[in-house]
Amino acid sequence: MRHADDPRDDAVRALAHQPSEVAYDHLWAADLRSSIHCSAVLLSLLLVIDWVAGSCTLWRGALWAALAVVFFLVLFPPRVAAGEGWLASRGLLRERRIHTGHLVSVRCLDGVGQRLVLRDTFGGRLEIDPRVLIANPPLWHRLNEDAHVSANRGSLTCGTITLLRLSQRIDRETARTVFKVSGLE
Known part of the structure; x- marks a missing residue:
């Protein structure tokens, strides 16, 4: 016979209220790093080509940086x-969820x-x-x-x-x- 304050009851209740296991995309971080690297390489190449051509200015550098940011946003992987x-599936701005x-x-x-x-x-x-x-x-x-x-x-x-x-x-x-x-x- 069990008592009302049996510690086993607490353990059973704790196990019963645990949320089910959530599975994640384990390759997401690698995909994110790839999109960052691709954007950085694009920016570097554009700046080097502009510098070699002798037409590198602050405004053109800002334009290339904006282009690299847009490229990153396109490549950003959903989680x-x-x-x-x-x-x-969670993107940069919102999460979509289905039942x-x-x-x-x-x-x-x-x-x-x-x-x-x-x-x-x-x-x-x-x-x-x-x-x-x-x-x-x-x-x-x-x-x-x-x-x-x-x-x-x-x-x-x-x-x-x-x-x-x-x-x-x-x-x-x-x-x-x-x-x-x-x-x-």
């Missing part, structure tokens, strides 16, 4: 995170840069690069589990084939990585 029931347990559609847009477009029942819309999911298995795992919840609820009406293709692609990439690391490739 993707996922938890139980949600997926978020992955209430997905309505998942589409893959092909083009120069492939994008995965997710929509939820609350009107939320999120675009992410599928390579982020491929490079981060915990993010894919969270999205895949919640997509199954959506499918079981009947809210996911469009996109099960897209998710299946993405799952197969992730499995291929994972197998290729395992073979490469083990020296079997």
